[in-house]
Amino acid sequence: MARKFGKSKKRVRAPKELTRKQRSRLEREERMEKFLIWGVVAVTVTVVGVLAYGFIIENVVKAREPVAVVDDAVITTEEFQARVRFTRMQMRNELNYLLLQQQSLDPTDAEAQYYLEYIQNNIRDLEGQLSAENAVTIGDQALEQLIQEELVRQEAERRGIVVTEEELQREIELYFGYDRDPSTPTPEPTAAPPLTSTSVLTPTPPAEPLPTPTQMTRQEFERRYTDFQDTLRSIGISEHLYRSWVEASLLIEKVREQMQTELPKTAEQVKLFYLMVDSEERANELVTRLDAGEDPQTLADELAEEEEITGYGTELSWFPKSVLESRFGAELAELAFSLEIGEHSQPVLSQDGTMYVIIKVLGREVRELDETVLEQMANEAFQEWLEVQQGIAVERRTYRDRIPTEP
Incomplete structure (x- = not known):
């Protein structure tokens, strides 16, 4: 009888039963592995918690801490630091403008020397003021401005003085150079000045007409304002905060004007x-x-x-x-x-x-009284009122260790 060829079936062995010693060792290893995993998880949670706590302390708790209290109104660290950054940004922009002016002047031109020295002196002054060593000076000034603005807000409320949204918007537009209702039309330029009795008639080549200056359009204002807001956001300043500062400047002007009306004539x-x-x-x-x-x-x-x-x-x-x-x-x-x-x-x-x-x-x-004298007396009265209010209504807290040195 012929033998059949084919794959032979492998015999499957039953798993060998672990000894008691082996089972004990395996259980110890499994427990150790669990301990290690839970240890890593615990350390990770602790590190994340510490980082989160530090972030909350620095960016939430400290940001809300007062650097000054004006009656019941609090000036927070967050607003103070924002104002310092805004001031530094303005100074930095002025410095960059002067640097560009300096580059455009010919240092070998004798006629430009006086203006060049003037620009260089201003550049040195701004660089010194923006240095880390002088950061406290900018911080002091920023805090005094915020205190003054809060005192004026409270005085304006007592006097019933308000700034309307229309007034606020108009002030911002004018700051950027946009006048929605120009009071006078743009004058047409002339190619040459009119003759006077002292003019000397000499042959001159025909002058090219000067370009007619144009008023800023609404679209151009909105573009510039949008770019400005992007810049403010990059240093942590919201549009609402910026507009509140502009509103405060208008309130200061209105309070001072009302004080002037109260002076004797x-x-x-x-x-x-x-x-x-x-x-x-x-x-x-x-x-x-x-x-x-x-x-x-x-x-x-x-x-x-x-x-x-x-x-x-x-x-x-x-x-x-x-x-x-x-x-x-x-x-x-x-x-x-x-x-x-x-x-x-x-x-x-x-x-x-x-x-x-x-x-x-x-x-x-x-x-x-002359009008200029009245204005000076009004400024003096305003400053005297401000000094009195700062003495009775202002409590300054710790702030010098929180002064930004950027931008």
Whole structure:
């Protein structure tokens, strides 16, 4: 009988049963593997937790911590740092502009030297101010600005002063150079200036017409404003925050204007002639000549021509006592209002102690205040109010360790 060829079936052996020692060892290895896995998971969770905690502390908790409190209003670290970055960005933009101006000038051109030195001095100043060593100065200024703005917001609310959305938008548009309602049409340029009686008629080639300046379009404004917002977002400043700063600047203007309306429109004022020299001997000589009846203007003209002595003289318009105090000091203001008309003073040291001052009273009367004097008085009243409020309503906290040094 023939043998059949084919694949033979392999015999499957039953798994060998582990010994008790082997089972014990396997169980230990499985437990160790589980411990290692859970250990890695625990370490990972701990590291992630620490990083998350640090992120929350730095970017949430610290960001909300106050750097100053104005009555009940809090100025947060986040807003303070944003304002510092915004200030630095503006200074950096100005620096870049000056650098471009410097590159456009020919350093070998003698006529450009004065302007070139002016630009280089400004570049050095800005580079110094933007250095890490001077970061505190920018931080101090930024905080004072935020405090002032918050004080004014609260005062404006008490006075019922508001800035409308329309006023805010118009201010931003004008800042970027867009005027939706120009008050006057753009003047047509002329190819040459009109002739005058002193003009010399000489043959000149025909001049090319100057290009007509065009008003910025709404589309161009929106493009620039969008680019500006992108820049602000890159340094962590929202549009809402930026607009709140612009609103605060308008409120400051409105509060100051209202304070000006509350000032008296008339006051006792003096008109003076003012002589100043850096030599006591020369000052005494001027007094002797005034005693002899010489005209103070004649003395002032002589001082203008002298090279050995630093001095000058001028007639001062009508000023009330408060304005004289702010400009020349309380002693000189008291003296001006104590002298009779036509009388002059003895030499008095200036506020900084470097010059000798002589005044002669040309007139004194109660009269209407000049508009520029009113504006100065309003600024002084605003500053005095601000100083009082800062003393009673402001609490400054720790902030100097949180001042950004970028951009």
